[in-house]
Amino acid sequence: MIPGMGRSPILPAAVTMPPLNRRAMLALVAAVPIFGAVAGDGAAATMDQSILRAVVDTMLPGDGDAPSGSNLGVDAQLRHLADGIPNYATLLALGSGWLDAQAHRQAGRSFTALSSAGRDGLLRAALAEPDQTMPRVYVTRLRSDAMTLYYAHPAAWRGLALDAPIQPAGYPDHHRAPPRHG
Numbered sequence: 001m002i003p004g005m006g007r008s009p010i011l012p013a014a015v016t017m018p019p020l021n022r023r024a025m026l027a028l029v030a031a032v033p034i035f036g037a038v039a040g041d042g043a044a045a046t047m048d049q050s051i052l053r054a055v056v057d058t059m060l061p062g063d064g065d066a067p068s069g070s071n072l073g074v075d076a077q078l079r080h081l082a083d084g085i086p087n088y089a090t091l092l093a094l095g096s097g098w099l100d101a102q103a104h105r106q107a108g109r110s111f112t113a114l115s116s117a118g119r120d121g122l123l124r125a126a127l128a129e130p131d132q133t134m135p136r137v138y139v140t141r142l143r144s145d146a147m148t149l150y151y152a153h154p155a156a157w158r159g160l161a162l163d164a165p166i167q168p169a170g171y172p173d174h175h176r177a178p179p180r181h182g
Contacts, residue, residue, distance in 0.1 A: 046093050047079075047089070047092050047093035047096050047097075048096055048097075048100065049075070049079065050112050051096040051099060051100055051110075051111050051112060052075050052078060052079070052092060052096055053070045053075045053112075054111055054112045054119060055096070055099065055111075055119070055123070055142060056068075056069035056070050056074050056075045056078070056142075056146050057069055057070050058116060058119040058120055058123060059123070059142075059143055059146055059147075060074065060146060060147070060150050061116070063159070064159075065158045065159025066155065066156050066157075066158045066159050066160075067155055067156070069146055069149075069150050072149075072150060072153045072155060072156060074146050074149045074150050077149045078092065078142070078145060078146065078149070079092070081145065091134075091137065091138055091141065092138075092142075094134055094138065095126075095134065095135065095137075095138025095139070095142065096111075096138075098126070098134060098135050098138065099111045099122055099123075099126065099135075102122050102125065103118070103122060106122075123139055126138065126139040127139050127140065161178040161179060
């Protein structure tokens with residue numbers, strides 16, 4: 001109370017917060033380590049690297065023409081990025097942990113033990129989470145980074161009718177049908 005002014009016109013008599021539901025509370029708890037962590041905090045050491053490898057290979061599976069993401073070392077490159085980007089190691093650890101927890105909850109086994117379709121379903125579920133939630137940020141960021149790292153390798157271009165980076169030349173033969181392979 002401000003002396004001589006009675007009740008403060010700025011502050012209400014009592015501040016009440018709406019009750020938190022379970023989802024909001026879990027999102028709040030999950031967000032705290034992301035914003036409070038620093039690079040090199042050791043979170044990468046607690047991350048199950050086999051889950052990161054499985055995520056990368058689910059997003060970038062190998063086929064007859066091109067190798068899988070892990071065969072090109074994309075998972076190792078992502079772990080290397082975690083050493084230099086603040087909070088990235090924590091994001092990788094929390095996101096991998098979330099996927100594994102969901103796999104155990106839904107299928108009774110780890111993310112790495114799921115079929116390709118099961119892993120894909122969990123990644124889709126993470127993308128269906130609300131904006132700015134940890135699962136969605138994890139999968140969105142990991143997908144972007146993994147794709148960038150993967151297609152930086154010429155070996156990933158096999159089967160794409162590319163023999164060089166698109167830029168700076170662009171597509172000078174865009175008016176012709178692509179050559180047939182195989």
